[in-house]
Amino acid sequence: MTTFAAKPAVMTAQEIDAFLAREFPQIHVHGPLYRIEQVSHAQATMRLTYHDSQLRPGGTLSGPAMMTLADLVFYVAILASIGPVALAVTTNLNFNFLRKPAPRDLIAQCTLIKLGRRLAVGDIAITSDGSPDLVAHVTGTYALPDQK
Amino acid sequence: MTTFAAKPAVMTAQEIDAFLAREFPQIHVHGPLYRIEQVSHAQATMRLTYHDSQLRPGGTLSGPAMMTLADLVFYVAILASIGPVALAVTTNLNFNFLRKPAPRDLIAQCTLIKLGRRLAVGDIAITSDGSPDLVAHVTGTYALPDQK
Amino acid sequence: MTTFAAKPAVMTAQEIDAFLAREFPQIHVHGPLYRIEQVSHAQATMRLTYHDSQLRPGGTLSGPAMMTLADLVFYVAILASIGPVALAVTTNLNFNFLRKPAPRDLIAQCTLIKLGRRLAVGDIAITSDGSPDLVAHVTGTYALPDQK
Amino acid sequence: MTTFAAKPAVMTAQEIDAFLAREFPQIHVHGPLYRIEQVSHAQATMRLTYHDSQLRPGGTLSGPAMMTLADLVFYVAILASIGPVALAVTTNLNFNFLRKPAPRDLIAQCTLIKLGRRLAVGDIAITSDGSPDLVAHVTGTYALPDQK
Numbered sequence: 001m002t003t004f005a006a007k008p009a010v011m012t013a014q015e016i017d018a019f020l021a022r023e024f025p026q027i028h029v030h031g032p033l034y035r036i037e038q039v040s041h042a043q044a045t046m047r048l049t050y051h052d053s054q055l056r057p058g059g060t061l062s063g064p065a066m067m068t069l070a071d072l073v074f075y076v077a078i079l080a081s082i083g084p085v086a087l088a089v090t091t092n093l094n095f096n097f098l099r100k101p102a103p104r105d106l107i108a109q110c111t112l113i114k115l116g117r118r119l120a121v122g123d124i125a126i127t128s129d130g131s132p133d134l135v136a137h138v139t140g141t142y143a144l145p146d147q148k
Numbered sequence: 149m150t151t152f153a154a155k156p157a158v159m160t161a162q163e164i165d166a167f168l169a170r171e172f173p174q175i176h177v178h179g180p181l182y183r184i185e186q187v188s189h190a191q192a193t194m195r196l197t198y199h200d201s202q203l204r205p206g207g208t209l210s211g212p213a214m215m216t217l218a219d220l221v222f223y224v225a226i227l228a229s230i231g232p233v234a235l236a237v238t239t240n241l242n243f244n245f246l247r248k249p250a251p252r253d254l255i256a257q258c259t260l261i262k263l264g265r266r267l268a269v270g271d272i273a274i275t276s277d278g279s280p281d282l283v284a285h286v287t288g289t290y291a292l293p294d295q296k
Numbered sequence: 297m298t299t300f301a302a303k304p305a306v307m308t309a310q311e312i313d314a315f316l317a318r319e320f321p322q323i324h325v326h327g328p329l330y331r332i333e334q335v336s337h338a339q340a341t342m343r344l345t346y347h348d349s350q351l352r353p354g355g356t357l358s359g360p361a362m363m364t365l366a367d368l369v370f371y372v373a374i375l376a377s378i379g380p381v382a383l384a385v386t387t388n389l390n391f392n393f394l395r396k397p398a399p400r401d402l403i404a405q406c407t408l409i410k411l412g413r414r415l416a417v418g419d420i421a422i423t424s425d426g427s428p429d430l431v432a433h434v435t436g437t438y439a440l441p442d443q444k
Numbered sequence: 445m446t447t448f449a450a451k452p453a454v455m456t457a458q459e460i461d462a463f464l465a466r467e468f469p470q471i472h473v474h475g476p477l478y479r480i481e482q483v484s485h486a487q488a489t490m491r492l493t494y495h496d497s498q499l500r501p502g503g504t505l506s507g508p509a510m511m512t513l514a515d516l517v518f519y520v521a522i523l524a525s526i527g528p529v530a531l532a533v534t535t536n537l538n539f540n541f542l543r544k545p546a547p548r549d550l551i552a553q554c555t556l557i558k559l560g561r562r563l564a565v566g567d568i569a570i571t572s573d574g575s576p577d578l579v580a581h582v583t584g585t586y587a588l589p590d591q592k
Contacts, residue, residue, distance in 0.1 A: 090211060
């Protein structure tokens, strides 16, 4: 695998949290449920604290909470790698929903498998806290603004 | 194109609305923002009323509202085609985010391009109300429960 | 839908055929099986002539011929829209295989649903000649080189 | 990650090679270029020997050879896990093309991230021989036949 991780992050988890709270206050509408656990160059881990607002009886509508978490951890991994780029935009997200998540916290781990000048591609694994099995697997692409 | 539309829907928009409100009350947490506009066999159109909770400064985190809308209109198209199947589960969703949506209602139109015994595949076009340009295009798969 | 089609193509089908034969002679290794049927701005239609080399007993390995056709018709639609760009590269392709194709010609129709400065996104419908049902549906992204 | 690998494969690499050569002789049309390197439960590794027929000047048409390799290694991982199922069919493949591959052998490693009763989902990493960097990343779904 590509070995980005030796480089340090350019923003700390605290700096990214402050950036997100300022730029995207909506993610905390139900309280601080989305929390950065760890960042390094080209990697980020987030936890989504379990909350009744995510409950889906029967599990039929899998995923708005997972989809939001995936998009967010991907953006955090980019911020950790290249700094505050408010103009990065998601261009593609592909979700495979694998198992019905238990009513527990979700952990999302993103690895940037490409970090180019114009595009970043991420691989995101989502698990239920306490189990190694993937509940969802996601890949996605961010378009990065032209850099001077 | 596959011409499903000649067959009538097996549930009306009103029946599906009632089913969703009973099974998935969370979608109305900010009020009745997600509204079915039209259903027929293998097709559904929904409107997401614009609401400040969807606002994203700079547009960076494109999409939780659009992703929820896409998953929902897809499920509505399935309900309209085969009736109340609470156990249908999304297995794949692939999003292409094409243009930054204007601060207006979003319209999502889903066509089932396959409606098999075990899998349904949908094609979903999302536009901003009043403009023909796609803001997002989505394809997805639902696994259907075994039918007797 | 986005209405690109009023603009004329910048290359004719004959010019694109000559460009492909010169730059990518491999596509004709089994003879001239991939043929452009029609091009206009942001649209292209190609036919893959049926040939035993595509046969898959049981249909299990669905798709290398369809995948090649989809990538190619997408590239042809870009050439028709912005001219000869040998450096355009596919960055994402998402395939949904819907029905087992009959042993007949395949028809692929590509519409560019976004044609930006740096990215083009295409929607590709593949049918068997003589039937309106989709055998596969594809979306994809091409990264375009910086233009002066 | 899900830890399938402790279970042994139900078919050896030799048995799978023989099954493929019998059922899908077309993959060897240019000689035995696609070779199984290793199989275990829910995992497979294949090598695509470099051959001029895959050459793409400029690299523009990235991928038919990679797409075929991805579909094949995925099928091999399923065969290794549940035995000869000629009726398994690919329903979805999502490709992210990350780097232009060097003119060398390609190595594809597939891990099944879900192996259910009706669906198998695979994660496939493709690298150039001798480099750890991904040239492509693929996820996909196979529909499995009903099992007695």
